[in-house]
Amino acid sequence: MTPVRPLSVGVLGCADIAWRRVLPALAGAGETRVAAVAGRNPEKTRRFAERFGCAPVDGYAALLERDDVEAVYVPLPAALHAEWVERALLAGKHVLAEKPLTTDSARTGRLLALARERGLVLMENVMFVHHRQHAEVQRLIDGGAIGELRSFRAVFAVPERPAGDIRHVAALGGGSLLDMGVYPVRAALHFLGHGLEVAGATLHRPADREVDTAGSALLSTPEGVTAHLLFGMQHAYGAAYELWGSRGRIRVDRAFTPPADHEPVLLVDGPDGTGRLVTPADDQVAGTVRAFARAARNGAAPPQDIADCLRQAALLDRIRECAGA
Structure with missing residues (x-):
């Protein structure tokens, strides 16, 4: 049987969770490889790139233009997810985004619909499941x-x-x-x-x-x-x-x-x-990375993951409303 080529992943942002948990899993899972990392601080970006053996990129938009990036991992602050997840999907990339996927359910629904329309996988990084x-x-x-x-x-x-x-x-x-x-x-x-x-x-x-x-x-x-x-x-x-x-x-x-x-x-x-x-x-981090890579190879996220992400977003909105926030 011919070995499956690892999914080539780019990283938007040099967050702590990326350094400690997700990038080591992406680099070591066998089903993925880290192709590039983009950040705002050139020195920090180079440090990430050197550790994980990938290319440092100046700016998130430049990373999305790279032909060697099939998918992106988004560990940015939650309020930035909607913009960069959408841009990644429009650039034809599968996306693994930190939770919550966005800060409100309407945006979450629109992004999941966009991923479905384009035949791409959009997965929220809730690892414990x-x-x-x-x-x-x-x-x-x-x-x-x-x-x-x-x-x-x-x-x-x-x-x-x-x-x-x-x-x-x-x-x-x-x-x-x-x-x-x-x-x-x-x-x-x-x-x-x-x-x-x-x-x-x-x-x-x-x-x-x-x-x-x-x-x-x-x-x-x-x-x-x-x-x-x-x-x-x-x-x-x-x-x-x-x-x-x-x-x-x-x-x-x-x-x-x-x-x-x-x-x-x-x-x-x-x-x-x-x-x-x-x-x-x-290892729930490695399990998440494997699930994302396999979904990307199959061209679709599991329907249960999509349904759970949508319902979770709706419940978070409702909790905020009930609390008067």
Whole structure:
């Protein structure tokens, strides 16, 4: 069998997440290679290019003109996603964009429609859904380990970032909802489906800040299963979810950003006590990169990914509306 040529990827921006997590996966996955990186700071761009063995490019537009770039990864601030994702699609490139795909659902819908019209893949980089621990959780639920599902609870919060961090800047799409809130919202969708509606929400914006630093949301399915979501960026680190059923509970810690060598432990409470199920370590970043490369080779993103991205965007909008933001 002839080996498949790696998907050639260009990178728009020299973000920290690109340096630490995504570019190492793109360079090492085997199904992708990093062709070029573009940035605003020439020195930083050269440093990225030297580490990952690719070409440094002066400016995002110049990268989109390169014939050796088949796809682009967009780790720019959220408020810049819509412009550069659209420009990349119009240039004929597949796109992997950091979450959230845009800052409002209408723009998200337009970009996904544009990708479909042009036969290109547009994927939102929500990496945790590619970790196999969540498939194991779903297997337990389907097998009746906790009976009928009654409620879902999820939290994602991180310590405060330095004053100059983009998460503190409203014009760049900062704030806890769009950065941290995406995780529990997507987890609720993952397990409870698309019938979720927002029953209530709060967003806390201190008087000395221009963005929300914490929030919560209460969601519900038509069947009455509730989802209580908490998020923030002035907290001790927390990334967990719990599914509570008629006969027991499943609890998952380090649920959203586990290291590749971490062996997740699922705690399953039942009538006979608590059991510990250790699942194999998994690299969700590499899994995401592989999924993107295969979708690009097939010429289409999985329909479930598109549907989840759209519904997630709508729920984020509704949370903001309910909170009066």
